[in-house]
Amino acid sequence: MNLSSLIYFSRLYGANTELVTCGGGNTSMKENGVMYVKGSGTALKDAVTESFVAMDLNKLLGIFDEEYPTEDAAREAKFVADCAKAKLPGQENKRPSVEALLHGLFPQKYVLHLHPALINGLTCSANGKEMCEKLFGDSVLWVPACRPGYTLAKIMKDIFDASDKPIKTVLLENHGVFFGANTVDDLAIHLNGMMNVLNAMITDYPQVDSDAEEPGYADLLRKATGKQFVLFNASPTALKYAAGKEAAKPIMKPFNPDQIVYCGPKVMYAATKNALEKANANVIILKGKGIYALGDSAKSAFNCMTLVKDAMKVATYAEAFGGEKPMDQELVDFIVGWEVESYRKSVSK
Ligand SMILES: [Zn+2]
Known part of the structure; x- marks a missing residue:
């Protein structure tokens, strides 16, 4: 497999501090039933072939056919174990991103998931849902804040199943954004389009960099x-x-x-x-x-x-x-x- 396109946009967006801070955000690519998703604990900006975990997409999506316990710890333990079982042979030492199954839900070849401050200005706001509808119509799907892990995956799965057109962009309340596209250029178009619309709404820009001396405490x-x-x-x-x-x-x-x-x-x-x-x-x-x-x-x-x-x-x-x-x-x-x-x-x- 050739992951050069995946590595290219992972590094491109991962190096942009307006889009990625610390370890947040992840990327994936699907080819011939295999999904290559960013491994937990690796940084997008340093992406190399080994950063990605190869997973059997069918097996991963098979998680939705499983019964899950209602108790939190038991449910999440089973969820992590079932995600791990979907890894292809040779990937035993890698751990897929906790959001791997969300990537798997998108039908598109490439998925980009980020937590940018500008986009989270919308997803972490009092009028977020209404403004999402007003600014983006039905081209962007809004997912209410919920528990990460299996719960979020199941809620997103139900929303994807209920939609009669392919979903390309999802905003997660109090979390971030997912873009799905079949070309790397289309990913950029979706991301830049959203950033431009939101930027046009902002009147007060934060100034957060400081070289001030600590006052002695x-x-x-x-x-x-x-x-x-x-x-x-x-x-x-x-x-x-x-x-x-x-x-x-x-x-x-x-x-x-x-x-x-x-x-x-x-x-x-x-x-x-x-x-x-x-x-x-x-x-x-x-x-x-x-x-x-x-x-x-x-x-x-x-x-x-x-x-x-x-x-x-x-x-x-x-x-x-x-x-x-x-x-x-x-x-x-x-x-x-x-x-x-x-x-x-x-x-x-
Ligand atoms: Zn996330």
Whole structure:
């Protein structure tokens, strides 16, 4: 098999930081009943032939004929095991993306799945569904926020089955976007078309980059949390959200699974320096000063800050679509306990 076209667009989009942060996003290609899907723990921007897991497409889609337990842990364990069984011989040491089955649902040759901040400005907004219909009509399908893993796959399968025309673009609430196309050029047309429509709606652009000096509380935070790596952001947008408790509200709860994976489920708001002595989160908004991101390693602190910036972008973009809509707490709790995400976190360190 020749994966050069798949590798080409994986690297192209994977290297664009407006489209991909940390390990988020994945790609696939189908040929002669085999699907090549990005392996868990590999980065799109570094894609090579070995990054992809070859799977028997029929076997993978056979998951929908199986009975699944209703209990969360048992269901997700069986789901992961059944996905693994669909790998072709020789792929034993690879683990397919947790979203492999979603890729399999698309009839098109190529699938691109991303979590871009601009698109998530729409998928994480109060009026997301209505705006999706208004802006894209029935050419883009909206899938309400739900548990990842088997539940999401089954909901998408039912939507695909009920549709009388081929589905090319799917927006997942509080998550991201899927594009399916038979050529790499068509993927670019779909993606750029959506980005252009959304860009035209935005009036306030986030400014999240910061080289500000940390105000001198890093040691206090290290002592309180045990996390040794401390990053600080006092960008214009960070200062906007750090202006007070009400101002911080849009970024106090996670928008998407990536944020939970890399920042943890909690954001702390500290009105004063004294409150930092009881710091108990990886993300801390300090009133009037800026935002801290903490980690056990340089990489985990960097990833955490990357997702803090992503959250600020999503919240700012969401203003154009009726304001932000974070994930439900019930969904946050589910993802915290989700075995598959903890795997992704363990390989991302
Ligand atoms: Zn995803």
